[in-house]
Amino acid sequence: MTFHHPQEDILMSYTAGALGESWSLAVASHMTFCPECRSSVALVEELGGFLLEEHDPVPLSELALTVAQEQLDLQAVEQVAINSAVVSSIPVPLRDYIGDTVDEVKWQSIGGGVYQHLISTQDGDQARLLQIPAGKSVPEHGHGGRELTLVLSGSFSDENGEFVAGDIEDVSEEVTHQPLAGTGDNCICLVVTDSALKFKGLIPRFVQPFISI
Template sequence: MTHVQHHIPDAMLKAYASGNISPHFATLVAAHISMCEICRVALGAHEAVGGALLDVTKAVDVSSSLKTDVFSKLDAPFTPKPVFDRSGIYPGPIVQAMKGQEPRWKSLGMGIRQHIISYDKQGSLRLLYIPAGQAVPEHGHNGLELTLVLQGSFSDETGQFGVGDVEVGDEDLAHVPTADAGPPCICLAATDASLRFAGLIPRMLQPIFKI
């Protein structure tokens, strides 16, 4: 098992356990949990606390048809969707988010590519492909960005991040992530706001690339 050194913040695990998290971040958290035993255990603790709270919470009346509706959905036929991950790089939650399709990489320049999985007012979820030795242009953050490494590794001002590691970027972080030597670095990045690029050209191209 990969030795993960950088984890999901506990507050975000708690939000994930309670369902109080955007779909973009939920997919990334689920993917990390599938790769990290420590965070799986922590999530289980949060879910146990949530279950205990439900046990002492006053019941709420629901419609008489709810049980029938739920059981009818359970009886509905299920056809597994095809998966694309022949390489073993992409965890199940990412495969599910991409609906079993291959990434459609689009160039961002300098050999860097991206595939946007989802993009809306709540933020974005995308795959990034960064060749070894290549740096992402210097940028800060207007909100929160979580970056999960799926292949290879990258380094920046805060340290090195390998497979399974998550970097948390907030408004206080400005950095230049650079892929380390070895295989290309493939990451999953989730944001709730646009990035804040230092250079003029990246800022000009930002609306086109939806970064």
């Protein structure tokens, strides 16, 4: 059961194909966990089809085919999600970027027991995996822009609540937070930012240029 979702504007942009690669990756990965967002996106896509139909003489059969194809695709995603739950905690959209399991990921230490892995995307924004040891926190930081954090395994909590596998935290520029990983498993997240994070402590700020976080 997923309780934390991306905000509506992100879902709308995703549906319109207007989101950058890093952000789409986070949303598509969240959707493999979240039936609620899958149906919202499917609904908006269908609605878009009907609106198009009013203004453009595209044959109805063609639109119906598109909608039917999208529904098939969605079912395929659901099926893969169910099958993959058994063998891997990595959502299918993310596997092309990092491999099938976290064991294949090349981690880079960023201090305090926290590891990151930068993901190469074309949109100029930053996507990375973060691994926070169970019970530990990442340094308190604010944002130069928006930040999406999708939990892949383990959990974390901050001022906005508790986030478990499949949950997405969508925070804006104004928020300063210090996520704390739950006790149990290490917390592994996909984090997308549209600007460098702003750490409050002196030491993280000093190492920041070297670790490109």
